[in-house]
Amino acid sequence: MLTADLTRLFVRELETFQREVEMFPDDQSLWKTLPGVANSAGNLGAHLAGNVQHFIGAILGKSGYVRHRDHEFSRRAGTRAEIVADLQAAIDAAKTYLPALTPADLEREYPESVGGVKMATGLFLMHLASHAAFHLGQADYLRRTLLNDARTAGTLPLKPLEK
Numbered sequence: 001m002l003t004a005d006l007t008r009l010f011v012r013e014l015e016t017f018q019r020e021v022e023m024f025p026d027d028q029s030l031w032k033t034l035p036g037v038a039n040s041a042g043n044l045g046a047h048l049a050g051n052v053q054h055f056i057g058a059i060l061g062k063s064g065y066v067r068h069r070d071h072e073f074s075r076r077a078g079t080r081a082e083i084v085a086d087l088q089a090a091i092d093a094a095k096t097y098l099p100a101l102t103p104a105d106l107e108r109e110y111p112e113s114v115g116g117v118k119m120a121t122g123l124f125l126m127h128l129a130s131h132a133a134f135h136l137g138q139a140d141y142l143r144r145t146l147l148n149d150a151r152t153a154g155t156l157p158l159k160p161l162e163k
Helices: 002-022 041-058 070-074 080-096 103-107 121-147
Strands: none
Touching: 002 041, 002 080, 002 121, 041 070, 041 080, 041 121, 080 121, 103 121
């Protein structure tokens, strides 16, 4: 079922982002950027955690999560442990609320217009998963460039998608 596949995708991206965050050598380096790069890996992790907790947890699951999107991008400090915990909360939201969706739920229009666009819930969730992968790639490339570190966090492993 599509909800099981979406759950696996979200968990894979979020767990890989946690590993990415843990590869930064200290808390300060997580918040560094390069000229022309607006968002640090810390900002991207906070944003991704906020996205999933808002769009999946609060909107679809009625979790009560209150998002502070501006803070996701304006934040300039914090610990790696805080971002890993935020990403864990997003993993928990995905694991809790996605499997509860029915095929009919996925066909219905997503309850909120996003960026002025209305679409089916299933399509929106696929968009959200690709959005997560995009930000994971940005954080990975930023860490490698900032730290001159070619190590990988195992971005986009196929094994977690195995049935």
